[in-house]
Amino acid sequence: MLSALLLPTGLSRRYKRAELRGCNTTSEKKRVTRNMKKPVNAVIVLLFICAATIAEGGTTSRVERNSEPTETGNGGAPPYLEILRGRDGEDGRDGRDGEDGVPGPAGQVGKDGKDGRDGRDGKDGELGEKGDPGLLGPPGPPGPSSGGVVYTRWGRTTCPNTPGTELVYAGRAGGSYYNHKGGAANYLCLPESPDYLSSTPGHPIGSPVYGAEYESGWRNASLASVNDHNVPCAVCCTTTKVMVLMLPAKTQCPPSWTLEYNGYLMTAHYTQHRTAFECVDKDPECVPGSAGDENGALFYHTEATCTGLPCPPYDSSKELTCIVCTK
Numbered sequence: 323m324l325s326a327l328l329l330p331t332g333l334s335r336r337y338k339r340a341e342l343r344g345c346n347t348t349s350e351k352k353r354v355t356r357n358m359k360k361p362v363n364a365v366i367v368l369l370f371i372c373a374a375t376i377a378e379g380g381t382t383s384r385v386e387r388n389s390e391p392t393e394t395g396n397g398g399a400p401p402y403l404e405i406l407r408g409r410d411g412e413d414g415r416d417g418r419d420g421e422d423g424v425p426g427p428a429g430q431v432g433k434d435g436k437d438g439r440d441g442r443d444g445k446d447g448e449l450g451e452k453g454d455p456g457l458l459g460p461p462g463p464p465g466p467s468s469g470g471v472v473y474t475r476w477g478r479t480t481c482p483n484t485p486g487t488e489l490v491y492a493g494r495a496g497g498s499y500y501n502h503k504g505g506a507a508n509y510l511c512l513p514e515s516p517d518y519l520s521s522t523p524g525h526p527i528g529s530p531v532y533g534a535e536y537e538s539g540w541r542n543a544s545l546a547s548v549n550d551h552n553v554p555c556a557v558c559c560t561t562t563k564v565m566v567l568m569l570p571a572k573t574q575c576p577p578s579w580t581l582e583y584n585g586y587l588m589t590a591h592y593t594q595h596r597t598a599f600e601c602v603d604k605d606p607e608c609v610p611g612s613a614g615d616e617n618g619a620l621f622y623h624t625e626a627t628c629t630g631l632p633c634p635p636y637d638s639s640k641e642l643t644c645i646v647c648t649k
Contacts, residue, residue: 626640
């Protein structure tokens with residue numbers, strides 16, 4: 323079989339014919355050998371090279387695995403193979419990405435992380451619609467007082483001792499002369515120290531103002547002890563009230579009203595110049611050193627008549643009373 327591969331085609335056929343005929347003589351073999359010497363040598367060389375190459379492949383693999391140099395210094399390959407070996411080729415291109423594999427099973431749930439820091443405050447949103455009114459709350463404490471009322475207490479220099487009432491000023495009662503046709507129809511509470519806008523004397527003829535006296539010394543009057551004395555007065559203010567009432571012919575205030583003081587209803591004599599009705603305190607004071615009976619503006623007791631007024635309950639022989647109330 324080997325001779326068929328090594329011999330030329332013509333010689334191979336002749337060699338086979340000789341073998342088939344049984345002519346296997348020595349001379350025949352020599353002749354065939356001489357004819358095949360040169361080609362056989364060339365084939366042997368090629369076969370030797372191929373065998374060496376195959377052996378070198380295995381040797382190179384062992385050398386690469388063991389990483390031990392040989393005596394030849396080239397990994398054990400024969401020197402003649404270095405001549406036949408070419409340079410290493412360039413790396414080939416990267417292959418295409420493979421298809422995604424089948425998803426693996428879900429892993430275990432991890433532990434909860436720590437809470438993060440608080441974020442910054444966001445911007446204010448738009449105003450919403452107006453809501454329904456809430457329930458009415460309890461009443462609050464009383465606020466500071468406002469307003470107040472002012473009244474005059476005739477016949478005294480002090481104000482009543484009632485909560486929230488204070489003295490504005492004390493003075494003397496005055497008015498027009500009792501028998502003058504002109505002048506004012508009311509009494510004044512003049513302060514003890516007047517102020518003037520001009521130091522130049524004015525015209526002495528005008529409407530003079532006189533001090534007022536009690537005219538209560540006749541017919542067993544209730545205020546006979548202060549007859550012909552000048553009448554003091556006090557202007558009072560109550561900051562906790564908003565209304566004031568002078569009620570004639572009464573000694574008690576209406577329900578829910580506060581008593582400031584009570585006394586007698588007094589005015590000028592009916593034959594003199596008309597003045598206002600005023601409520602003079604039932605416990606009057608007088609201006610010290612004023613018992614000179616100088617007249618001027620005068621305070622008289624008042625009595626009810628039975629003309630147009632029911633008697634009883636009114637009584638023409640008794641002085642009318644009065645009371646000052648606030649609320």
